[in-house]
Amino acid sequence: MSKEKYIKPPSRKSITILIVCIVTGFIIGYSYNLSKDKQKITSPYLDQAESYREELIHQQERNKELTEELNEIQTKIRDYEKSFATDEKEFENLLLEAEKLRLMLGEIPAMGPGIRITLNDSEYDPNNSNPNDYIVHESHIFKVINELKISGAEAIAINGQRLKTNSYISCTGPVITIDGKQYPAPFVIEAVGNPEVLNSSLQIVGGVFDQLLNDQIVVTIEQSGHIVMPSVNDNQS
Amino acid sequence: MWLPFLGLILGLAFGILTDIQIPSMYENYLSIAVLAALDTLFGGIRAYLQQVYDDKVFISGFFFNIALAAGLAFLGVHIGVDLYLAAIFAFGVRLFQNIAVIRRIMIQKWDERRIKKSEKTVE
Numbered sequence: 453m454s455k456e457k458y459i460k461p462p463s464r465k466s467i468t469i470l471i472v473c474i475v476t477g478f479i480i481g482y483s484y485n486l487s488k489d490k491q492k493i494t495s496p497y498l499d500q501a502e503s504y505r506e507e508l509i510h511q512q513e514r515n516k517e518l519t520e521e522l523n524e525i526q527t528k529i530r531d532y533e534k535s536f537a538t539d540e541k542e543f544e545n546l547l548l549e550a551e552k553l554r555l556m557l558g559e560i561p562a563m564g565p566g567i568r569i570t571l572n573d574s575e576y577d578p579n580n581s582n583p584n585d586y587i588v589h590e591s592h593i594f595k596v597i598n599e600l601k602i603s604g605a606e607a608i609a610i611n612g613q614r615l616k617t618n619s620y621i622s623c624t625g626p627v628i629t630i631d632g633k634q635y636p637a638p639f640v641i642e643a644v645g646n647p648e649v650l651n652s653s654l655q656i657v658g659g660v661f662d663q664l665l666n667d668q669i670v671v672t673i674e675q676s677g678h679i680v681m682p683s684v685n686d687n688q689s
Numbered sequence: 690m691w692l693p694f695l696g697l698i699l700g701l702a703f704g705i706l707t708d709i710q711i712p713s714m715y716e717n718y719l720s721i722a723v724l725a726a727l728d729t730l731f732g733g734i735r736a737y738l739q740q741v742y743d744d745k746v747f748i749s750g751f752f753f754n755i756a757l758a759a760g761l762a763f764l765g766v767h768i769g770v771d772l773y774l775a776a777i778f779a780f781g782v783r784l785f786q787n788i789a790v791i792r793r794i795m796i797q798k799w800d801e802r803r804i805k806k807s808e809k810t811v812e
Contacts, residue, residue: 465744470696472733472751476726477700478707483719485705 555606558614558684562607566679567650569596572638572670586668588637590623596641599660603653605643609681611635616684647675717773721758724780729754731787738794
């Protein structure tokens with residue numbers, strides 16, 4: 453109990469007590485150290501929470517930015533839509549153009565002002581033994597059609613047979629065959645277009661009209677305010 | 690009397706200075722070891738004050754208690770039951786009992802001393 457008793461002899465008893473105390477102290481100190489470390493470990497968790505909060509704030513700011521961007525884009529889209537409304541007019545124009553192209557392809561019936569050319573064999577001339585000299589050949593028709601096309605005819609029909617872009621015309625004796633259908637003279641070539649232009653281009657000096665007259669063909673050119681011709685599909689049968 | 694405290698401080702210093710990291714799954718063992726050590730320490734003090742102190746009992750109790758507690762915690766971890774709670778409970782109860790006994794003895798001694806003093810003054 454007294455001081456001297458412990459201090460004087462470092463007896464076996466005191467040494468064991470010392471060892472036990474050291475061990476206890478070591479354990480306590482070690483666990484204290486460990487808990488301190490754990491606090492260090494938990495402090496990163498706090499930091500993490502902090503960082504998460506910061507991240508959240510950052511994300512919210514980003515959201516705000518993105519929302520503004522979205523609004524901007526939406527206004528842009530609205531602008532586009534507005535311009536699209538004007539584009540729609542252009543679209544209508546395109547539609548008209550498409551209609552025109554269809555007209556040229558002959559997919560729809562054509563009507564409007566135009567010209568009607570009638571080619572007929574000339575009267576039988578007993579002096580001329582060769583009948584080829586006075587009948588209408590497909591070459592004459594070609595000439596007329598080419599001239600009409602060059603001068604801007606929108607649609608051409610021969611004897612009511614609408615010409616396609618890939619129509620063929622061939623001479624089969626006294627008649628001509630257009631897309632497999634035979635037509636005898638007289639040949640009535642109808643063309644929709646500007647009648648003045650078509651007429652003047654045909655009757656140009658030394659032009660188709662003169663050439664036809666030279667070939668002893670009876671040609672009548674007639675301007676018409678209203679020419680109606682069927683579509684290609686109508687006379688397919 | 691100061692030797693144990695010296696040892697305690699030495700041990701504390703060692704423990705704080707060591708920088709060994711143990712996996713967090715073994716922290717239960719450490720807490721139990723702390724409790725067992727404290728329990729044995731206070732038990733030893735109590736035994737000393739009650740004059741029933743025995744060297745062998747103290748030493749064997751110290752290490753055996755720590756080993757038992759660690760073993761119990763180990764078993765508990767492996768069978769999925771928190772058996773280390775039992776050790777903590779047992780050691781905690783004993784710790785408080787030991788400290789209570791020590792306190793009572795201290796108070797008794799203090800009272801005796803005061804009575805003696807008063808007797809002296811009376812005389």
